[in-house]
Amino acid sequence: MRVLSHITRLLISCICGLAFTQQVLAERMVTDLSSHVIEITSKFSGTELLIFGAIERAITKSGGGQNIVVEGIDYDIIVVVQSERNDMIIRRKEMIGPIWANKGHKTLKSVQGYYAVTTTRPLDQILSREQSKLLGAAIDQIKINFDEPVSEIEERAYREGFIRNMKAKKLYSQQEGTISVLDDILFRAILAFPANMPVGNYQVDVHLVRDGEVILSEQSSLEVGKIGLERIIYSFAHDHPAFYGIVAIIVALFAGWLGGFLTNRMGK
Amino acid sequence: MQIYLPIAEMSINIFLLLLMGGGVGFLSGMFGVGGGFLMTPLLIFVGIPPAVAVATEANQITAASVSGALAHGRRGGIDYKMGFVLIIGGAVGSYFGSMLFTILKATGQVDLMISLAYVLFLGAIGGMMFVESVRSILRNRRGDNPPVGRRPRTWVDALPLKMRFRASKMYVSVLLPLAIGGLVGVLAAIMGVGGGFIMVPAMIYLLNMPIKVVIGTSLFQITFVTAAVTFLHSVNTQTVDVMLALILLIGAVIGAQIGARFGIKLKGEQLRILLAILVLAVCGKMAVDLVSMPDEIYSVSQTGKIH
Numbered sequence: 001m002r003v004l005s006h007i008t009r010l011l012i013s014c015i016c017g018l019a020f021t022q023q024v025l026a027e028r029m030v031t032d033l034s035s036h037v038i039e040i041t042s043k044f045s046g047t048e049l050l051i052f053g054a055i056e057r058a059i060t061k062s063g064g065g066q067n068i069v070v071e072g073i074d075y076d077i078i079v080v081v082q083s084e085r086n087d088m089i090i091r092r093k094e095m096i097g098p099i100w101a102n103k104g105h106k107t108l109k110s111v112q113g114y115y116a117v118t119t120t121r122p123l124d125q126i127l128s129r130e131q132s133k134l135l136g137a138a139i140d141q142i143k144i145n146f147d148e149p150v151s152e153i154e155e156r157a158y159r160e161g162f163i164r165n166m167k168a169k170k171l172y173s174q175q176e177g178t179i180s181v182l183d184d185i186l187f188r189a190i191l192a193f194p195a196n197m198p199v200g201n202y203q204v205d206v207h208l209v210r211d212g213e214v215i216l217s218e219q220s221s222l223e224v225g226k227i228g229l230e231r232i233i234y235s236f237a238h239d240h241p242a243f244y245g246i247v248a249i250i251v252a253l254f255a256g257w258l259g260g261f262l263t264n265r266m267g268k
Numbered sequence: 269m270q271i272y273l274p275i276a277e278m279s280i281n282i283f284l285l286l287l288m289g290g291g292v293g294f295l296s297g298m299f300g301v302g303g304g305f306l307m308t309p310l311l312i313f314v315g316i317p318p319a320v321a322v323a324t325e326a327n328q329i330t331a332a333s334v335s336g337a338l339a340h341g342r343r344g345g346i347d348y349k350m351g352f353v354l355i356i357g358g359a360v361g362s363y364f365g366s367m368l369f370t371i372l373k374a375t376g377q378v379d380l381m382i383s384l385a386y387v388l389f390l391g392a393i394g395g396m397m398f399v400e401s402v403r404s405i406l407r408n409r410r411g412d413n414p415p416v417g418r419r420p421r422t423w424v425d426a427l428p429l430k431m432r433f434r435a436s437k438m439y440v441s442v443l444l445p446l447a448i449g450g451l452v453g454v455l456a457a458i459m460g461v462g463g464g465f466i467m468v469p470a471m472i473y474l475l476n477m478p479i480k481v482v483i484g485t486s487l488f489q490i491t492f493v494t495a496a497v498t499f500l501h502s503v504n505t506q507t508v509d510v511m512l513a514l515i516l517l518i519g520a521v522i523g524a525q526i527g528a529r530f531g532i533k534l535k536g537e538q539l540r541i542l543l544a545i546l547v548l549a550v551c552g553k554m555a556v557d558l559v560s561m562p563d564e565i566y567s568v569s570q571t572g573k574i575h
Contacts, residue, residue, distance in 0.1 A: 042511075045270035045279040086570065091376045093565040099384075099558050102376045102567070113570075161566030168564065195272060195279030226274065229511075233274040237506050245502030248510050249495045252331035255514060259521035260335020266525075 027075075028056040031206045031218045038193065040226040046170075046195045049222070051079050052188040053206060076119065076126040076209040077179050079189045080137050081222070083114035084200040087147075090162050106158050107147040113198035115142060115172045118189045122176045128212040135207065135214060139163060139174045170194040199224050275509035276320045282515060284314065289519020296332075296520070297527025299543045302490070304329050304461035305393075307516065309386060309550050318379040319369070320509055323501035325460030328513040329494040332520055333462060333487045340484025347435035347481045351488040353442055354449035354467070358493035361453025366500035369458050373505055376569075380558075385459050387555045393465055394547030401540035408537070424474060436477045444475060449489060456497045462490040 031053030038047055055075055088111055094103040117137050119126060127135065136143075144159050166172035171194065179189040202222035207214045226234050237244045271282040288310050296303035304325050311321035340346050372378040427441030448470045452463030467486045471477045477485070502508045 040272060042272050042274075043270065044272040088568055088570060089376070090566055090568050093562055093567075099380075100560075100562055100565070101380045105376055158566070161564075162568055165564065165566050165568045195270075196277055230272060230274045233510060237275055237502065237508070241503045241506055242499070244506075245499035245508065248327050248498050248502060248508050248513070249330060251510055252327050252495070252498070252513060252517075253334050253491075255517055256331030256334035257338065259331070259517065260338065263335075263521060263525055 027208065027210075027216060029206065029208050029216045029218055030054050030056065031220065033204060033220060033222060036220070036222055038197075038222065038224040039228075040197075040199065040224070040230055041228050042230055044195055044230070046197070047193050049081070049191045049193065050188060051081075051191065051204060051206065052186070053077075053218070054186050055184065055208060074210075075181065075184055076121055077181065077187050077189070078117065078119045078123070078126065078135070078137055078205075078207040078209060078214075079179065079191070080205045080207070081114070081116045081191055081202060082112045083198050083202050083224070085110040085112055086198070087111075088113075088162075090158055090165070092158070092161065106150065106154075108162065109145040109147050111144055111162075112142070113171060113200075114193070114202065115139065115166070116174070116191050118173075118175045118178050118191060120177065120179045120181055120187070126209050126212070127214075131209075131213055137207070139167075139172055169196060171197065193224075197224060199226060271511075271515070273316075273509050273512050275324075275507065276316050276512060278315065280314065280316075285512070285515045286519040288314070289516040290523035290526075291519075292516075293520030293523025294527035294530070295523075295543075295546070297524035298530050299527075299539055301543070302329060302332065302462040302464045303520065305386075305390060305459070305465065306546070306550060308382075308460040309554060311512075312382070313553070316512070317507075318382045319373055319505060320507045320512075322369075322382060322458065322460035323498070323505065323507035324509045324512045324516075326456055326494045326497040326501065327508050327510065328516050328520070329456075329460075329462045330491055330498060331513065331517045333490045333494070337484065337487040337491045340487060343484070344435075345481055345484030346488045347433055347477070347485045348488070349431075350433045350436055350438075350445060350477070350481075351485045353431075353445045354452070354485070354489040355492045357446040357449025357451075358453035358456070358489055359496050361450035361455075362457045362493055362497045362500060363453075365454035365457025366497065366504055368454075369501070370504040381458065383554050383558050385455075387551055387558065389455070389459070390547050390551035390554070394544050394551055397540055398544035398548065401537045401544060405537045405541075424476075436475075436481055438475065438477065440475060448474070449493070452489070453493050453496075456490075456493050457500065460497075462494060464490060 031051065034050035034052070038049070088108045090106050090108060091102040092104040093100045096103065117123075117139065123132060123138050132138070133141075140163075142163075144162060146155065146158070150158065163172060170192065173192070179187055181187045200223075202224060204220045204222055206218045206220075208216040208218075225231065236247075269282050270279045271285075272279045288307070292303040292307045292310065295301075295306060307328070308321050308325045311325065312318050316324075337346070368381075369378060372381050424440065424444060427443050429442050430439055431442045432439050448467060452467050455461055455463045455466065464486050467489065468482055471482045471486065472479065498508055
């Protein structure tokens with residue numbers, strides 16, 4: 001009896017599953033990055049990352065009768081790339097006597113050091129208001145938490161100052177309408193990273209949007225690290241600072257001596 | 269060609285750095301000065317974080333002064349006893365300077381302190397040099413000779429704890445060289461300068477040391493004190509960029525050679541007026557930057573470990 005009930009249950013769930021796939025249009029999206037690792041070497045002066053993919057429209061095997069891909073409604077893509085979150089300090093200069101000096105400061109809890117969003121069309125045309133709120137992809141929607149209570153006016157001023165700063169450093173960017181979609185199937189987005197990009201793990205989200213709603217999201221990861229001499233020097237300086245200091249002195253003494261030695265030779 | 273500096277964490281044109289090293293090296297070869305007080309502001313002007321500029325420049329000065337110190341040592345141009353007294357003062361001074369630097373870096377005021385220190389010192393030194401060299405030119409025109417001979421007894425001779433310095437043939441209080449060394453140590457830590465521009469006049473006019481040991485002893489002290497500063501900044505703030513220091517050094521070594529040949533062709537007073545004008549120009553630029561409204565009043569930085 002128990003075996004029989006198991007089989008019936010299995011059968012029922014299979015039938016239901018089939019019916020489900022036939023009713024709902026199930027697009028598939030495949031995405032990838034031109035590189036999953038960005039290496040900061042001594043020649044690093046910023047880089048570009050290509051995010052590409054394909055949209056696959058599910059057409060049912062039974063002959064296309066259930067195919068409800070609506071002609072005339074295009075797909076839109078939203079790509080969001082963000083780095084790990086870290087605490088940051090924002091300072092504000094004020095006039096003290098005749099001099100501009102840092103006076104106010106706030107600690108921002110857990111904010112992205114890099115944030116880029118790029119889309120096929122302006123965000124407000126792609127997403128409904130609710131969806132836009134839900135996704136929170138626009139730079140203006142980035143959550144910025146202060147470590148202490150801040151008045152509303154201050155919060156807005158610091159927030160705007162922060163975003164302006166990050167945009168000026170090219171660490172935050174929002175480019176709408178720069179993703180190109182080919183034949184409603186292939187898409188490609190190019191994102192620029194400046195030389196001062198933070199290291200660590202990055203998260204790349206690709207959202208497929210149709211008719212104002214996000215219907216699919218794909219996530220992949222990207223690793224940014226210093227390699228070679230850059231990495232050695234950087235981690236040496238931070239992990240063994242005393243030893244690094246001594247080596248810096250020895251290198252300087254030797255280089256200085258060598259320089260003097262060579263100039264004497266040339267002089268003679 | 270861009271190069272990525274591992275500690276400054278920025279990408280910069282390597283030829284620009286070589287040119288800066290060469291230019292400052294040229295001037296230091298021509299004028300016989302260390303060049304730290306020109307290089308640090310230049311690094312800041314091209315966008316190197318001020319804290320990194322100061323710490324790295326200290327490291328570069330270690331390299332720039334060692335071969336000179338060795339050469340003077342071989343010629344007997346160093347008063348080692350005096351040198352050690354100056355180094356002890358310098359070590360204490362750089363320790364406190366580095367502490368101040370670390371605290372101010374954590375509170376976001378280090379850039380302001382560096383600028384203020386530069387405006388103050390460059391203004392004072394440049395102004396004095398300018399007045400002094402104009403005076404001496406006028407004196408030469410009139411044909412007067414500056415007074416020669418030993419200076420008269422002053423407050424310096426009244427200080428306690430006297431010590432004999434054989435190489436300099438002096439018997440003076442250790443307090444004065446300790447204080448001079450200490451001041452130079454503080455300046456090295458907070459400004460990234462060797463401090464020769466203070467120490468050399470102080471040794472000549474205050475201590476009355478014989479000229480032949482002044483430069484060597486000063487270079488001897490600078491090598492050790494900037495090494496101490498390099499160490500302290502490496503440990504406290506991780507701001508020493510070895511790669512940057514080496515690139516600057518390469519430029520400086522070449523520039524100094526060319527500068528030294530030019531320097532011989534120019535008269536002393538003319539040189540000093542030129543240097544004074546240069547110093548005042550750098551000072552003026554820094555002062556203008558301090559008082560003019562910044563393009564962006566907000567600045568963002570990573571949180572250090574210290575709050």
